[in-house]
Amino acid sequence: MRKFALGGKLRNLFGAVNVEFYDELEDILIEGDIGPVTAARIIESLRGEIRGTGKKDRDRLSGILKFQLGSTLRVEPLSLIENTTNLLLILGVNGVGKTTTIAKLANFFRRQQGKTVLLAAADTFRAAAVDQLVLWGKRIGVNVFRKDPGADPGAVVYEAISSAEANRTDLVIADTAGRMHNKAHLVRELGKINRIAGNRISGSAYKKILVLDATTGQNALRQAEVFQEAIGVDSIILAKYDSTAKGGIVVAISSDLGIPFSFMGVGEKVEDLVPFDRELYLNSLIGS
Ligand SMILES: Nc1nc2c(ncn2[C@@H]2O[C@H](COP(=O)(O)OP(=O)(O)OP(=O)(O)O)[C@@H](O)[C@H]2O)c(=O)[nH]1
Numbered sequence: 694m695r696k697f698a699l700g701g702k703l704r705n706l707f708g709a710v711n712v713e714f715y716d717e718l719e720d721i722l723i724e725g726d727i728g729p730v731t732a733a734r735i736i737e738s739l740r741g742e743i744r745g746t747g748k749k750d751r752d753r754l755s756g757i758l759k760f761q762l763g764s765t766l767r768v769e770p771l772s773l774i775e776n777t778t779n780l781l782l783i784l785g786v787n788g789v790g791k792t793t794t795i796a797k798l799a800n801f802f803r804r805q806q807g808k809t810v811l812l813a814a815a816d817t818f819r820a821a822a823v824d825q826l827v828l829w830g831k832r833i834g835v836n837v838f839r840k841d842p843g844a845d846p847g848a849v850v851y852e853a854i855s856s857a858e859a860n861r862t863d864l865v866i867a868d869t870a871g872r873m874h875n876k877a878h879l880v881r882e883l884g885k886i887n888r889i890a891g892n893r894i895s896g897s898a899y900k901k902i903l904v905l906d907a908t909t910g911q912n913a914l915r916q917a918e919v920f921q922e923a924i925g926v927d928s929i930i931l932a933k934y935d936s937t938a939k940g941g942i943v944v945a946i947s948s949d950l951g952i953p954f955s956f957m958g959v960g961e962k963v964e965d966l967v968p969f970d971r972e973l974y975l976n977s978l979i980g981s
């Protein structure tokens with residue numbers, strides 16, 4: 694597991710605790726994408742914990758900080774309901790890694806859990822998006838339900854579910870377009886797909902999964918807010934985790950929005966998807 698820049702800075706800070714300690718720590722946390730609100734809350738708790746003993750050795754400080762960061766971190770595996778058709782609706786803005794993540798998820802559930810999978814090409818906004826999904830489908834040996842470019846994405850999802858149910862397929866994973874004209878358009882389009890999907894598949898067999906690009910920092914928090922508000926988000930997959938020097942956005946999102954993380958993308962290949970590991974993540978974040 695990679696080490697973040699935050700970890701190195703924290704090690705230096707903990708090695709030489711001085712009067713500026715809390716200010717410096719706050720700066721480091723904010724720089725690491727933890728966000729000002731969460732950083733301030735963590736500093737407050739840390740002050741409270743340390744007050745009294747006056748002893749600030751490195752191990753104790755990093756132990757307390759790890760506990761504080763972990764206390765708001767939500768990690769939850771993505772589990773499918775047995776004996777029914779599940780739907781994962783994949784959300785995210787343009788270019789975050791949605792289509793690649795869909796191929797990775799399909800491969801994961803097929804190989805690791807022996808599930809049958811159908812991909813639904815509901816990013817009908819541009820022809821290349823459908824072609825890209827079809828190409829991934831061929832590579833990993835999974836069928837892709839498609840209609841003509843420009844088709845109604847809700848209809849693609851509806852018909853893909855019908856086809857999957859007829860074939861007793863365990864899982865439909867639907868791609869969606871992130872490239873919308875504006876926020877209102879995005880929200881309207883997603884609302885429509887969500888209503889159709891929710892009418893066809895009920896309860897926790899239908900999950901809305903948001904893909905975020907780990908390299909976009911605080912912007913990822915704003916994206917999560919928009920999708921959460923639009924149709925709700927059940928789980929987040931953090932793509933491009935291999936390409937970021939910061940990881941604090943996970944803590945910020947967990948803490949502000951309470952959405953759990955399920956997987957992280959760690960490369961461009963289909964095998965490069967790993968279940969989100971809480972301990973590994975916290976250790977790599979604070980550099981222990
Ligand atoms: N390093 C790295 N690259 C990734 C990862 N996931 C996706 N990518 C790359 O990110 C780029 C965009 O990925 P796509 O899957 O096409 O993203 P998208 O969200 O479907 O994009 P649009 O359909 O254009 O909105 C591609 O070059 C992928 O190879 C990851 O976990 N790590």
Ligand SMILES: [Mg+2]
Nearest residue numbers: 791792816822
């Ligand atoms: Mg795509």
